[in-house]
Amino acid sequence: MKYAVLGAGAMGLRYGLLLQDAGFPVDFVEIWDKSIETIKQQGGVYQSRDRENKHLVPVNIYSPEEYQGDPDVWIVFVKQMQLADALKRCKHLFNDKQYVIAPMNGIGHIEKLNQYFDSNKVLSGTAMIATVLNGPGDVDFMGPAGAGSMKVVNQNEKPDEMTHKIVEEFTKANLNPELTTNFMGTLMSKVILNSVLNTLCTMFEIRMGEFIQAPTAEKLGRQLINEAFDVCERDNIKLLNTREEEWQAIKYASTTSMPLHFPSMYQDLSKNRPTEVDYINGYIYDLGLKHHYEATTHDYLRNLVHLAEFTKTFNEDSLLAVEK
Numbered sequence: 001m002k003y004a005v006l007g008a009g010a011m012g013l014r015y016g017l018l019l020q021d022a023g024f025p026v027d028f029v030e031i032w033d034k035s036i037e038t039i040k041q042q043g044g045v046y047q048s049r050d051r052e053n054k055h056l057v058p059v060n061i062y063s064p065e066e067y068q069g070d071p072d073v074w075i076v077f078v079k080q081m082q083l084a085d086a087l088k089r090c091k092h093l094f095n096d097k098q099y100v101i102a103p104m105n106g107i108g109h110i111e112k113l114n115q116y117f118d119s120n121k122v123l124s125g126t127a128m129i130a131t132v133l134n135g136p137g138d139v140d141f142m143g144p145a146g147a148g149s150m151k152v153v154n155q156n157e158k159p160d161e162m163t164h165k166i167v168e169e170f171t172k173a174n175l176n177p178e179l180t181t182n183f184m185g186t187l188m189s190k191v192i193l194n195s196v197l198n199t200l201c202t203m204f205e206i207r208m209g210e211f212i213q214a215p216t217a218e219k220l221g222r223q224l225i226n227e228a229f230d231v232c233e234r235d236n237i238k239l240l241n242t243r244e245e246e247w248q249a250i251k252y253a254s255t256t257s258m259p260l261h262f263p264s265m266y267q268d269l270s271k272n273r274p275t276e277v278d279y280i281n282g283y284i285y286d287l288g289l290k291h292h293y294e295a296t297t298h299d300y301l302r303n304l305v306h307l308a309e310f311t312k313t314f315n316e317d318s319l320l321a322v323e324k
């Protein structure tokens with residue numbers, strides 16, 4: 001099938017380049033001007049693995065306004081905050097034959113996708129695939145070839161022929177997809193993992209492998225997991241994991257599958273950009289509120305991440321102004 005990847009950042013490039021390498025036609029539709037300019041100018045994307053073997057891979061890249069293709073499947077990988085604008089800029093490109101899959105972190109994307117795609121053609125999922133964007137058009141795949149895995153899930157929880165074809169082609173591309181039929185349970189299991197790892201590693205500027213060695217890691221992690229599970233139970237979400245399994249998944253990712261990874265939230269903070277925390281811990285807190293339950297630890301942590309964002313953009317001049 002023909003794919004268009006919306007977002008040529010870390011994950012968009014990883015998915016698109018792997019599919020292209022497996023022989024499928026891929027176009028990249030990018031919303032970040034600097035990235036389009038750089039990729040066109042350098043004649044492709046620089047791809048490396050664990051910082052080694054950096055090489056140039058030619059790609060097709062367009063702005064939404066330039067693109068004229070009609071893909072079978074859109075793969076959407078932008079930050080949650082960018083999605084509404086990205087979809088608006090692409091709306092002339094969408095039609096009712098196309099499917100969309102968006103395995104982004106956090107929750108906030110589904111209702112936005114539903115403004116343009118019928119829910120029967122919306123797939124989401126989760127990506128346990130660590131990837132770093134060194135800069136525009138320069139992507140680093142973390143882990144050996146074939147590393148990482150993902151879950152694929154239909155919004156209507158009814159896998160059809162197209163779903164199976166997507167899973168088959170993603171398998172050929174080494175993305176290791178597993179099909180599930182529990183929409184919210186699948187998404188929330190990853191939201192919970194990110195609510196622990198992305199926030200805590202980001203604020204302390206540490207890799208996942210450093211976090212997990214901390215004597216307090218388990219206590220911190222389990223408290224967040226317990227609160228998030230309490231919220232999900234109130235919302236009748238049947239999670240894929242038990243509380244214990246969720247902690248073990250965090251432990252496994254941090255010790256075995258990606259210990260050297262700084263979660264993607266850190267990559268935002270370190271470049272002085274806003275994070276997705278409102279779509280992760282913020283989503284858990286807001287969902288709790290709907291059931292008159294306050295997930296206070298998640299709220300507190302969300303605000304700590306916002307404090308970290310603020311300190312990164314703090315301007316010394318404003319302090320001088322306060323002194324006067």
Ligand SMILES: NC(=O)C1=CN([C@@H]2O[C@H](COP(=O)(O)OP(=O)(O)OC[C@H]3O[C@@H](n4cnc5c(N)ncnc54)[C@H](OP(=O)(O)O)[C@@H]3O)[C@@H](O)[C@H]2O)C=CC1
Nearest residue numbers: 009010011032077078079104105127129130131133135264
């Ligand atoms: N990276 C990962 O390992 C994983 C990410 N995800 C999820 O995938 C989705 C897409 O994330 P991801 O692919 O990581 O994000 P991206 O790499 O797409 O983020 C790139 C965006 O960051 C901004 N940016 C500005 N300056 C820079 C710079 N110097 N270097 C890098 N980026 C810059 C640009 O937007 P602007 O200028 O508008 O700020 C650009 O569009 C998110 O939901 C994320 O949580 C899921 C699993 C793993």
Ligand SMILES: CC(C)(CO)C(=O)C(=O)O
Nearest residue numbers: 128129130197263264265
């Ligand atoms: C790869 C992983 C799972 C690490 O938490 C992730 O989702 C991220 O970096 O945002």
